[in-house]
Amino acid sequence: MDHLFIERVVTIVFIFFAIRFPKAVVANGTIPALFSFGDSILDTGNNNNLQTITKCNFPPYGRDFPGGTPTGRWSNGKVPTDLIAMALGIKETVPAYLSGNLSPKDLITGVSFASGGSGIDDLTATTQRVISQPAQLQMFKDYIGKVTALVGQQAADIIAKSVYLVSAGNNDIAITYSQLLVTTVPFPVYVSRLIQTTSDFFKNLYELGARKVWVFSTLPLGCLPAARTAAGGPLRICAPIENQYAQTFNGQLSSAVDSIRASLSNYDIRFIDVYTPFLNIINNPQQAGFVDVSEACCGTGAFGVTGVCNLLTVCPNPSTYVFWDFGHPTEKAYQFVVSSIIKSQINNV
Template structure:
């Protein structure tokens, strides 16, 4: 009799816990992330690519000080958004060999550092294109249905939050160093990128997604790697920022168009560009002292975006730096940006 009472009590506690959890984040049971290194939580670790960071000093401020393949000193926006919605503290990478079945119902990440809307962007680096990420998502859906049943799986898919960050590498890499610059003027290339984004979003819709937050690019001309082009004074490169702004404007307009044509498709354009630029232009508000260099690798002396085991310089405290390496913000900068996202866009219930 006593054991029956204990079993009933445990069930009641579990129901109350799950109910409070669901109430805290609206109706969002899971988070899924697609795109580039802003959201990648380790999918590149076992790919045949140099675009990876599963080694120190990356992950220096991640729980346990572990380099997990996140392009940061700690957590990235996909983790912080999942935690902010009270879903889970970190979002596992789908290709993580240690991924467990119990991780599936609350979401995983498919994003791949170095990827973009243009397949060329991913292919020249040997990382996952958006098409390949979509293929893995289809594979995931099959596993989810096997794990929880088709009805529950469909409910998870339709009520979850999907994140997409793509465009940064298309502009910063493909349009800068490949034949794309000679093939297209930038407005034409931006239109192509937005068209590919639109196709990807509609493909996700076809697989059950109904709620997607699409991140703008960063202010790419203000990244430490871009500033290196400007010489000793290291100013932001305004032409690159203008290209990013044009792409973001076209992307925002396309999302409005899709929403008008597909009424039950909830899409929001998340303006990361302005949030990060505000931090860069007003660093004292958030306690930053360095906006032009990366904590790990200054962007002045090193070749490439990523720091490595032989980095010439790694700062003592990343919390005073806006950027971790030559192309990615620190966890502290991401925390500020994500806090703004969760409040401004009411992510928990949009």
């Protein structure tokens, strides 16, 4: 995410969550691959070589990732793209499409097209200088050409049977609207634009052959460390207006997903509520073994002052924190919520 916004203590976002689960809870073979689109919740390193400061391919990011490598994932370890692929029995980690060293096996079993800092609104990606939703869709079209060259007609089968994750809307609300458009555009008008644009994106995925799409809600945006600092008052409570924005958007997104599923035959598109389980962790942290829910392990200093995550600002034990940095959870927090999602979806995968 753009560190200019960090330094301004901007209300920023993107995330997802969960608990440790068996390596594979679905027999591999039924789902050949997993793909992800959207923002930093699902990005596994597509921003690394972009001309943007919205990247995290440096320590201490990735300190708990296999090998301790900063891969461009916005966490101390794995992100939901990896955790869900692992839980579905596909593979341990999902590479970024732009990583530059993809093997044929990588392509056949899935990649991430997501870009940290991106959103539904093209203005969001332009501001952050990252990969927009239309550009991610073009990357997927390029992918289809590559995998078709590898496996021929089998490509269509892979595309149809795979699971697609989409996370977007977080940055549109927390950055583009709250910081750029709040005084000129009524929020209901902006939400309607987002819903129409993202609905078109889901229809485009269907036209390209996708049939199993999981659409993530936003998180409780007001509860992110940056939001608490910027708009949570002296006690740094969850900023109510940001959570209200998120709830409004999520409600309309859920309705839009239901409408699309009803209008397109054989389209298993699902709304995945991550707002509620994540808020449950924040409200009841001890049950999940967390100690701190308001500050970040990396980048939140004394009195909740939010700064840049680096080796000088990192805590010794990320597993006790819900948040890794100003707006992203620790791997442990991701694990708890991903676990609950997998359990709720397992009988219908």
